[in-house]
Amino acid sequence: ILNVEQSPQSLHVQEGDSTNFTCSFPSSNFYALHWYRWETAKSPEALFVMTLNGDEKKKGRISATLNTKEGYSYLYIKGSQPEDSATYLCAYCWAGSNYKLTFGKGTLLTVNP
Amino acid sequence: DSGVTQTPKHLITATGQRVTLRCSPRSGDLSVYWYQQSLDQGLQFLIQYYNGEERAKGNILERFSAQQFPDLHSELNLSSLELGDSALYFCASSATWTGGTYEQYFGPGTRLTVT
Secondary structure, rough: OOOOOOOOOOOEEOOOOEEEEEEEOOOOOOOOEEEEEOOOOOOOEEEEOOOOOOEEEOOEEEEEEEEOOOEEEEEEEEEOOOOHEEEEEEEEEEOOOOOEEEOOOOOEEEEEO | OOEEEEEEOOOOOOOOOOOOEEEEEOOOOOOOOOEEEEEOOOOOEEEEEOOEEEEEEOOOOOOOOEOOOOOEEEEEEEEEOOOHHHHEEEEEEEOOOOOOOOOOOOOEEEEEOOO
């Protein structure tokens, strides 16, 4: 069974705080790692797709890093805003899986104004 | 708006019944994926179609089936419904069949309630 673990499960921060969460995945047979943002009553929206060890991606105040050798990815949000409140999902794709994505259960971020 | 459409938005039906969920991918996308989101579960991959052909299968029950039509829209058929099938069903699409390295675009989902 392929396990993708995300921590913490939930997080409450104040507006302006910077925060980060972790996605852990098996380090063997790595193919790709996805990050999605899922706002309440909407559908998941792609943030990043990362494929190489050491990859760093950035979109505005959100950035992500990838370590395939140790099997983890970090998502950082700088200067959190209330509109960043959402569940952040990571999904792992391993070689030989026919490119299927295995999702973690997500980190629920609440940013208080 | 991702460009992926799903109908219906909500569906309430009784145990033992059969339903069909419909998905239209983004314009130009050839791959369609179906996912199930149950209470306390992460998004579970069900099945993928690429240009009309099944490409990958996840933990899809035998009571469930899917197909992709020549116009690229896809349907997910759920039969002999059980209470545990109540969930949010998402369709996603991507440009190619290598879903691992290309981001997927999700539709708004169909909320299925089995009573």
